[in-house]
Amino acid sequence: MPSDLEQLLDMGFDGERAKLAAKATGSLQDAIDWLEKNQDSSIDELQAAQVSASTSDEPPALKPGEEAHSLVCEDCGKKFRSQAQAEWHASKTEHTNFAESTEEIKPLTEEEKKQKLAELKEKMAAKKAAQAEQDKIDRKKNEQIRMKQTKETQELKEELQKKEQLKEMQKKKQEKLDEAAARKKVLAKLEADKLERKRKAEAEKAVRAGRAPPPVHEPAMPTSSGPTTSKPASAYTETRLALQTPTGRVMKIFPVETTLFEVAHSLEESGVQVNSFTQNFPKKIFDKTDFGMSLKEAGMVPSAALIIK
Incomplete structure (x- = not known):
């Protein structure tokens, strides 16, 4: 007769999970229940749990020659093949009300095994589908967050570019003003030099002619009552x-x-x-x-x- 492990492998369960289930339980049905219960846990988590658990934490398998008595938990209605399995259940759930049952827990038929496997696969498929949907939602949220961050980054970049452009425009404007002021200053200097050369030429001409050079005129202060006049010698x-x-x-x-x-x-x-x-x-x-x-x-x-x- 095939062992529980072989039957689990024939039913399509993962090899590592099937080994852990066969080791943790004492029957095929309990192994299937264990697989269903722990389908959300990873292999590493299940292995760590078995290593860290004491011997008393494991539901012992039926011993050779032990009669298949049936015990029922009056707190949850779960049935057990042996006293040891009932005690293990009590240690895990803190259920304390157990009673003997004349009902014998029969092995699963092939049809029941198939139905149990189908139910388990259906639950696993539903869980995968739910997880896939959740992953889809998470990806959409992450994409929205990424797009928002990208938009904010682009807006910040554009704002910085606008500030740089405004700064550059102000700089160019100031450069034009400075250039115009410098040009005006140069033109005024050229005009002053021109007048000075003219004055010197007239002074030299007066000296050669034996006349006093023309006086140097400074701009007179404007008045509100009449035309401007030259300053007195004093x-x-x-x-x-x-x-x-x-x-x-x-x-x-x-x-x-x-x-x-x-x-x-x-x-x-x-x-x-x-x-x-x-x-x-x-x-x-x-x-x-x-x-x-x-x-x-x-x-x-x-x-x-x-x-x-």
Whole structure:
């Protein structure tokens, strides 16, 4: 007669699970019940449970020659072939009400085995289908989470790009403003240089003609009552001198309180010996006896052309 293990293998059960079921039970029917009960547990979990369980935790199989008495649990109605199996049930469930039964637990017929197997397979298939459906739901949720994260990441990236673009636009705008200001400054400098060259040319022409150079005009402060006017000589703090020396023409600017002696000393530091200053217009000669006069006192404000002798 085939063993319980062989019958379980013939019924299509997994080899490892069938071995564990045959070892844990004492009959084919109990083995099938055990497989049904533990169908959700993995092989590793079942093996670990058997290793860690004590001998008293295992429902012992019927001993050779032991009569097949039937015991029934009055708490749940489950029937057992032996006293040991009933005690194992009590240790696992804490059921305490058992009674003897004259009903003999008969072995499963082939038809019952097939029906039991079909039921077990149907339950396993239903469980797999439920698990597959749950996996489908979980995948859908995970995909939704992933899509949401991707969208948030893309929105954040676009926001950063917008900020960078705005920053770049502001930078370019500022660069254009700075460039325009620099261009304006250069044009103003060119215009000022042009006016200065014109003024110098007129001053040189006046010196050659023996006339006083034209005064240096500074912009007058605008008033609300009439046109602008030039500042009086007393308002100037500096004077511009066109000095014709034996070695060439020199332009110098001095404070109006500078004395002719200080002007002469400044020229002598450059290697020009000064004995007198001659002004052609109006005609005046300032010798060393006059060197104590300031430029303001000599009437050389705001400008004058002098010939060095």
